[in-house]
Amino acid sequence: MNEAIKWVKTIKYQWTISLAYRLNFFLEVIAPVLVFFFVQYNLWSAIYGSDPNLMIKGYSKTQMISYFGWTLIVGMISRGHMSGNIAEDIRLGRISAHLVYPFDFWKYHFANFLGFQGIQLFIATITFSVLAIFDIISPPSFIHLFSAVIYCLYVSIFWFVIQFLIGILAFWLSETWILRVIFNLITAFLAGTYFPLEIYPSWFQEIMKVLPFSYIQYYPVKIFMGDLSLLPKSFLIISIWIIPVILITKLAWSRGVRRYTAAGM
């Protein structure tokens, strides 16, 4: 079968799976980011209270709410994909089939990821429209929007590789969801998901500049908010980090497959 057809069919398969259980998809993927935004909206409204002139680290109430609006969109595009099924495939011995299929295990999951991203982009577009209509975010110029979306998609590949790496640790661990939760908690805390990095102490911000976390959330949000000058540095930092992560993933895969015993086969 032509290579392209395999990719297209796998992407379509992912759409079918995701949309077969629409309520579950909504509750697992969409609802968490919506609820997070709702909590942050209420929390920061309470923090700013009724003082229209209050500024917190250069953010007015409107700017802070806008920050969380963009956080919602960036979260959907960059950090939506999870690796739960990768670990399950390994633990339940389902990768045995993939090892003999003419379509690699990583290609299969990357195609799934692309299918998932297609849905996420669609939902993010609707979310963007709703937030813009309600004046929570100000739509940037086309070039800003386009550049920021491209950057977010690049970040999402970085995110996929990390999730894939965590997933294939199932060769060694009975449960990988715990590692995934730990990683997601640390990322949310260090990436500027809970609030902009300016809120952290200055020494903490300096450390964050060299780690990849803030380039997953804070920097894309700032780019969406209009600071296009951050784009080259952000691309560079993610590129620097993605290379060792890919190498570690390849190493983990080759070592893991050697350990694989095809449980249940």
Next chain:
Amino acid sequence: MNTYLRVYKKFFETSLAEASSFRTSFILIILMDIVFYFTTLSSVSFIYDHVSTIGPWNKNQLMFFIAFMLTMDHLHMTIVSENFWELSVKIRTGTLDFDLLRPLSSIFSVFFRYVRTSSLVNAPLVWSMLIYYGSELNLSWQQWIMIPPMVILGFTLFVIIEFCLSVAMFWTIEGWGINFLRMQLQQLARWPHFIYGYLPRKFLTIILPILLAGSGPVNFIYDFSSFGLLLGALVAIIVFSLVLKYLWSYALTKYDSPSS
């Protein structure tokens, strides 16, 4: 009652034996909880570097509230959390039959079967945090005495509401979506009621009173004359217990046991 205690002891022992055979997961769960506590408390602390109050509360008051919610969350993680995930699997695969056949209350048998023993290790940590933030508030001895029963009361209200929601798994093909819904409610309940706007606050204290689980007890600890929300929590426990009893019986009549 003695029978239930004996059975619960067996549940605990089998959970411990199972957890002990996966030592890496056992340690990682402890680490996961610690990361969660650290990030939650640090986030609130960082916000207070820039403001003196959030709503009517200063830093110590909100930190105590967060520590109170983490203590409740710890009880939740230890005693019931595993069972919600297991329920969705049991309904789908039909292994719920084994729970229903036991000569016990099926609610007890389903929701208290698995204990996350690894989380028990963190008990001293969460209670120490609660005591630390309580001491920062200079609580009186009467207020200290009220803390353990208030934690249990908040925990009871929250899990009864979750039990009611979990009944929906009987009507869904894959029950895990309901578990994600529960997790979103937990996220909403982790903040005091006053941060929410008028309509969501009313909805989350009257219709789906998850905010009463934390705000009711903590407001009462701060000021014994402020018992309105606590009274609401007590009423909610009674109402939702009755709702659960009815919903659970009704759901069991709809359960068609896929394994049979």
